[in-house]
Amino acid sequence: MAMSKQQRAAVVAILVAGLLGGAAILFTGKGGGSGEAGHEHGEHAEQGEHVDHDDHDHGHAHDKPAATPASAAAAAAAPAQAADQPHVIKLTPEQVQQAGIGIATAGSAPLRGSVDFPGEIRFNDDRTAHVVPRVAGVAQAVPANLGEQVARGQVLAVIASTALAEQRSELLAAQRREALARATYAREKTLWQEKISAEQDYQQARTALEEAQIAVQNARQKLVAIGAAESAGKDGKDGKGGSLNQFALRAPFDGIIVEKHLSLGEAVKEDASVFTISDLSSVWAEFVVSARDLDQVRVGETVRIRSTASESQAEGKVSYVGALLGEQTRTAKARVTLANPGMAWRPGLFVTVSVLGAATQVPVTVAADAVQQVDGSSAVFVAVPGGFAVQPVKTGRSGGKLVEITEGLQAGARYAAANSFILKSELGKASAGHEH
Structure with missing residues (x-):
């Protein structure tokens, strides 16, 4: 149905009025919101000095989220846990027994202080001979x-010597x-007794004998001096x-x-050292x-x-201390005569000679094998549940x-005495795992 011009004007007027009303409502709402925002900003402005003070104190701390009390406690516990965990090795009694870890108790014991010297094993010159032929040949x-x-008495060599032939x-x-x-002499004695010959002949015969x-x-004696037998047959092979x-x-x-300087067909002098024999039992x-x-040796x-x-270890006694000091070194030689039944101490072997002093009662001692080096310091593995x-410790005298x-351990403490190196190895594994 066609609308008249009046009707169209009325519709347009109604639409314009609606648009104006909506615009007014929107404008009014925006103005109220700005008032509230301004109020809130005012409230924050009242607290501005406090906020500015905090920002001044903490710098850029407002860029990071604030830490809660729970997270702060966890952060404080983490370093302690990281520091303690690598220094404790958890083992059951069965594992301790299987590893052969012996447990002992620290306590008082007598210790003898010692002074250490570097030394060397040498032949016992009293039981060493440089064998020479004593005859040229x-x-x-x-x-x-x-x-x-x-x-x-065993034959070392057979030598042909013209000098020996002359002596025999x-x-x-x-x-x-x-x-x-x-x-x-026997004949002259008989004749003299029978009054046949003169006594002078008897005396001459006795002198000649x-x-x-x-x-x-x-x-x-000449043959004995060179160690040769009287008859040639006794010296043969x-x-x-x-x-x-x-x-x-x-x-x-x-x-x-221990030395040999002679071969078949070789000519030797009477003073040449052809063999060196040593009794290594000492x-x-x-x-x-x-x-x-x-003063201590x-x-x-x-x-x-x-x-x-x-x-290898052995004990002995100082058998000799030099009475004179060397002109260059200003030191004196000393030696220990050492029994060597199993030939364990071979000449040329470097050793440490510890001269022991008087025994002294010490309040706290542990087995020497129990002390290990952990992080560059001495430590003992103490038994805990x-x-x-x-347990870091400081060591003193060694016996x-x-x-x-x-320092670091009291008498009565139970510690790993035998095979403590196994615990050190496990400690290294735990520390490596903790770092990862």
């Missing part, structure tokens, strides 16, 4: 070998003259059929051939002592010898198997 046989254990010939001639002089006996003794010039070089005592531990330590003092290459805790504890 040529080696016909050399049955002895380097490193061989030989017995006293001299002995044989002296023995023949002695036999002739003895027969002459005595001179012949002296000549035999002289020739025999097989004990018979030897010639006058054969000389058997024999071991002077039981020992080991050795020397030699060390040097400075002038300031001489005396003959008869008890010492402990420790090998630097192994865990459920495992072991690392070999025991160590004095001056």
Whole structure:
């Protein structure tokens, strides 16, 4: 149905009025909101000094979220937990037993203070011989070998010597003259007793016999001086059929051939050292002592010898301290005579010589194996409920198997004495795991 112009004007008027009313409402609402916002801003402005003061105190702290009390407590507990956890090793009694960790109690014990010196194992010169032929000649046989254990009197070499042949010939001639002089003396004695010959002839025969006996003794002593037998056959390798010039070089005592400088067919002089034999059942531990330590190192003092290459230990006594100081070093030589039944102490081995002092009662001691190095400091693993805790300690004097504890541990504390290195290893694993 077509609308008239009046009707259209009325509709437009109504629409315009509606639009104006809506605009007024919107304008009024916006103005109220601005008032409320301004009120709120006023309230914050009243607190502005406080806010500005806090910002001044804390700098840019308003850029980060505020920490709650719960988060602050957790943050404080975290460092303590991180610091304590790596120093406690949790182990059950079954695990302790399987690992072989021995537990002992710290307590008082007598300790002997010691002074340590670097030393070296050497041959016992009293039981070492440089074997020389004592006659010049040529080696016909050399049955002895380097490193061989030989017995006293065992043949080391057979040497052919012209000088020896001459000495044996001299002995044989002296023995023949002695036999002739003895027969002459017996005949002249009988004739004199029967009043057939004069007493002068008897006295001359007796003098000739005595001179012949002296000549035999002289020739025999020459052979004894060089260690040669009277007859050639006794010096041969097989004990018979030897010639006058054969000389058997024999071991002077039981020992080991540690040096050999002779081979088959080699010519040797009478003073050449062809063998060195040492009885290694006894050795020397030699060390040097400075002038300031001489008062603590005396003959008869008890010492402990420790090998630097192994865990071998032995005890002995100081057998010698030099009376003179070296002109260059200003030190004195000292030595310990050490029994070596198992050949464990070989010449040339470096050792530590600990000269022990008088025993002193110490209030707190632990086993030496219990002290471990943790983070560069000495520590002992103390038994706690459920495992072991690392206890830093300070050590004092050492008595070999025991160590004095001056700080960090009290008498009566239970600690890991044997196989404590296992706990140190587990501690390292726990620390590595905690870092990750």
